[in-house]
Amino acid sequence: MKLTSSISGVAALLAACLPVLCLAQTPADAVRSYIEAARAFAGADHAFVFGRLCETPIKAVNAAPVTDEVPGALPVIDAAREWYAEPAKVFDDLFFLGQTAFSVWGLRTSEGIILVDAIFDYSVEAEVVDGLRKLGIDPSEIRYVIISHAHADHSGGAAFLQKLGARIVMSEVDWELYESSNDTEKATRDIVATDGFTITLGGANVKTYLTPGHTHGTLSTLLPVHDNGVPHLAAIWGGTLFNFRDAPDDPRDLRLRDYAQSAVHFQAITAIAGADVLLSNHTAYDGTTVKLPLLQQRQAGSPHPYVIGQDAVNRYLKVAESCAIAARIAEASGL
Template identity: 35%
Template sequence: MTDLPRRDGAAEPLSRRSFSRRNFGRLTVLGLAAGAGSVALGSSAVAAGANGREHYDRARRLAGEDPVLLALVNALTPGFPFPRPPAPAPLKIFDNLAMLSVGWVSAMAVLTDDGIVLIDALTSPAEAESVLVPGLREVGADPGTIRYIVVTHGHEDHFGGAQYLADRYGARVLMSPADWDLVGRTSPAHAPTRDLEIADGQRLTVGGTTIRLHHTPGHTPGTVSPIIPLRAGRERHTAMLWGGTNPPTTVTELRTYLASIHSFRARMRQANVDVELSNHPNDHGLQRLEELRSRPDGANPFVLGRTRAQRYMAVMDSMLRGRLADAEGGDDGGDAAGDSRSYGASVQGCC
């Protein structure tokens, strides 16, 4: 596991410069309405095939009344409609992490002492220009200091703005080799020029911050999930971001996805992960964003704690076992192809 080089080939230097929190002024709440991307907590959401029902039921028992875990259960349920909530204003959710979102897909900006590491880049150059650039300024960060763009997987809603930022600011774009290949085969719009490849377990160090990048294939052949150190005043936390949630439909790909859950869960345990993040609204994340915006001095709702973070992965494991049981038994819980279409909404190859 090695650190990535700087553009000029030298090691990334440590700088004393830091980003300060901007005064957000009067805090408001988006008010995510029921039915506009929120989770119906009391509903009988799992419309499962008989083969997978035991696993789906176990996932719901594990989730209990936890809104974050119930949101994950619903997101992984066959036929669940992809949420399309309104876009929230950008917000620092930790001292060194900001969320920049268009509602249905989000990017995370890791703010270090020597520049920004952007996790994903939204859907297009237009969103990079109109959402990411002004959003970074709004949270008190300089978009001109973007060093790297880590693309979690090779779908356009995650890399669409990457080339724009690379051209404008000289940022380097990182993706796993398998998903660079995927992008090369599919030739989607706004595809970035092939740049840096992410090795499994790669350390990306900028300033005094080291992000670990782990291969978690399943959603795509080369999905990457980061583990990110965070600060909140004197507190220190460690976050994970699962790189691609929407399950595949073939037995082989589902087994790969399950293996990735197991390996990443072990890495989370080793890193003492206590914060969960997502690049889509499948984890009650936008609701938590507004909770934090309205009560900035309260407990940070993104901090789940280590036990709850592990339970999040246990819920995911059970839901994927259910999907696999349905696929192996020839019962797709209705329509395996339809599952992918409904969760992906109208966006081809997303999520």
């Protein structure tokens, strides 16, 4: 009697389709779930990067869109060179040396400067070399240039900086990509970075990690910085948008798989290391367009706009991971 009622109970439950038993969700449902997870991780502070990364899957399943308006803008101070941005001190030992839309980060140690990225061939001298001089720093202090990935907006100035005596750092795969493109004068092959590669200079340890996705050899970086002597750790996600143009024959599904796995890899790296500052090589993604002007007006003792905390760094990378999975499911299921 008991058994019968128990069986009929299970049958009733199955008929009602308990959520735990309803695993046959459609690919579109799955895409929507990852989009909404990404939206929640993004919150207000990472809304722009969420909008750009989840744009394709959002369109594929008609999910609620998000603003694609770039937050803020760095002032244009030279009408003839609209790309030109003023150099700025961001931390005691970290300098912004980029353009209005593309970043170069310079970490100054007692034994020299490590740059992350080299922007374009046309802008590197004005922004990096003249920028350092404007800040009262001798550009001959530049020792290393870590190239996040071998696209011309980040590597175009590498040959110029190598001629000044800097060592150029790229992953093996992106050295190959860099050497195979013919858009700019090239630096000769120099340092090959591996996962966990460390540059120690003036007591600072700068580490690079292999995070394939945007390119096959994208490097993400950890930089130790100080705010009025207080140590912080900056994480730079080396390639942001999903990109298929360097290897158009690669299955897109696998590129997106790599991207999502790299985001998980860097989530662990940043969590273990305690990264509490998030930087990008594009000024829109890390909010430099808003934060740099804010920093100029910062009052003594008030919070540093770039110090967002470990949770917010993790959420940024969760947005990257979740949008990559949403895009992968949409791609693989033909949505």
